[in-house]
Amino acid sequence: MKFLRVLPCLILFLSIFPWTAAAQQAASDEERLASAKKAYSTKNWEETARIANGPAAQPSELDYLRGMALMHLEQWEAAREAFSAGLGKAPKDSRFPAERAGAEYRLKDFSAAKRDLRSALLLEPRDEYALEFLGTIYLLEGNLEAALKYWNRIERPRLASMAVEPKPQIKEKLVLSAIAFNAPQVLATGSWLTTEARLKNLGIFPQARMELIPAGETDYTAVLHLSELNGLGGSKWSALVSLLSGVPYETVYPEWYNLGERAINFSSLVRWDAQKRRVFAEISSPVEGRADRVVSFFA
Numbered sequence: 001m002k003f004l005r006v007l008p009c010l011i012l013f014l015s016i017f018p019w020t021a022a023a024q025q026a027a028s029d030e031e032r033l034a035s036a037k038k039a040y041s042t043k044n045w046e047e048t049a050r051i052a053n054g055p056a057a058q059p060s061e062l063d064y065l066r067g068m069a070l071m072h073l074e075q076w077e078a079a080r081e082a083f084s085a086g087l088g089k090a091p092k093d094s095r096f097p098a099e100r101a102g103a104e105y106r107l108k109d110f111s112a113a114k115r116d117l118r119s120a121l122l123l124e125p126r127d128e129y130a131l132e133f134l135g136t137i138y139l140l141e142g143n144l145e146a147a148l149k150y151w152n153r154i155e156r157p158r159l160a161s162m163a164v165e166p167k168p169q170i171k172e173k174l175v176l177s178a179i180a181f182n183a184p185q186v187l188a189t190g191s192w193l194t195t196e197a198r199l200k201n202l203g204i205f206p207q208a209r210m211e212l213i214p215a216g217e218t219d220y221t222a223v224l225h226l227s228e229l230n231g232l233g234g235s236k237w238s239a240l241v242s243l244l245s246g247v248p249y250e251t252v253y254p255e256w257y258n259l260g261e262r263a264i265n266f267s268s269l270v271r272w273d274a275q276k277r278r279v280f281a282e283i284s285s286p287v288e289g290r291a292d293r294v295v296s297f298f299a
Contacts, residue, residue: 029059036065045072052082060089060096067099076106094123098130110137128154144210148189157212159183160219168228170204171261171289178202178291179224187212187222195224198291202263203284204229229257262286263294 032051039047052066063086070079080103087096098120104113117134120127135151138144151157161183168175178198181191192210199205207227212220233255251271259266268281280299287293 029054029062033059033062033065036062040065040069043072045069049073056085060086060093063089064093064095064099067096067103071099071102074106076103079103080107092123094120094127094130097123098127098133101130101133105133105137110141113137126153132156139212144192144212145189148187148192152186152188155186156218157220158186158218159222160215162222162224164224164226166226168226169230169261170202170228170258170263173289174202174263174286174291177286177289181222183222184219187220199226201294202286202291203265203294204258204263231257233257262289263291 032054036048036051039051046069048069049066052062052069054062063082067079067082067086070076070082080100083096083100083103086093087100090096097116101113101116101120104110104116114134114137117130117137120130121134124130131150131154135147135149135156138147138150148157159181162179162181164175164179178195178201180194180198181187196208199208205226205228207225209225211223211225213223215221251269251273254266254268254270256266258264262285264283264285266281266283269278271278282296282298284294284296287295
């Protein structure tokens with residue numbers, strides 16, 4: 001009988017206990033979060049990381065603060081784990097993939113960093129940090145076109161100046177007609193692709209590479225590196241190899257580049273095989289000194 005009298009109280013206690021425990025845990029998490037934020041604001045990274053290190057089910061904001069503190073402590077792998085934990089709880093918070101990319105970059109896992117930055121941009125398309133960071137990684141990998149794709153969305157890179165190195169032998173007017181950008185302005189993807197196409201159109205620049213050198217906090221100096229063909233082409237040996245490469249087949253390929261420093265080019269084929277005698281020649285030249293207008297004559 002006594003048991004029956006206390007049974008309702010026992011049931012009531014057991015039903016309330018989980019909520020009481022949850023409330024206590026929530027209060028504890030709030031206190032830790034406040035303490036972690038205070039330590040972070042004073043740049044006490046070790047204390048922040050210690051306070052924010054808690055159970056797996058702790059709030060994602062504590063994971064974020066722990067990850068950021070570990071980044072300052074240069075503990076890249078631990079920081080990545082903290083951001084991963086937070087991302088699992090808050091998959092729509094763009095901060096987690098964006099900051100995890102920073103740890104992955106430090107760990108030289110560039111593929112993962114790019115993947116996380118693209119994920120962050122799906123969540124927050126205007127995130128300047130993610131756009132700048134992703135563009136920078138592509139630039140370091142030598143993919144200027146991909147870098148510009150993201151940088152242009154935040155009106156970057158802004159050019160402070162530009163130069164061509166080494167100075168080409170071709171007439172300066174022709175080089176300038178090929179370059180579709182200048183300083184000061186933002187280097188747009190379209191302008192770079194147009195420049196590449198025009199330089200290729202001239203037929204004397206087999207390689208064109210753009211180098212962007214920081215010139216201040218947001219500006220860059222653009223240096224266009226050109227490999228130029230003149231006369232017989234490259235070096236004497238490479239020109240000789242090109243000319244005589246068809247000798248086993250009774251064929252030679254006489255060529256001459258940049259005649260008169262005007263990008264007038266001559267290429268030909270002479271075959272003296274008794275069964276397949278053939279002579280072919282092509283002359284190409286810009287029209288009115290413009291790199292975007294090149295005509296070719298065949299014979």
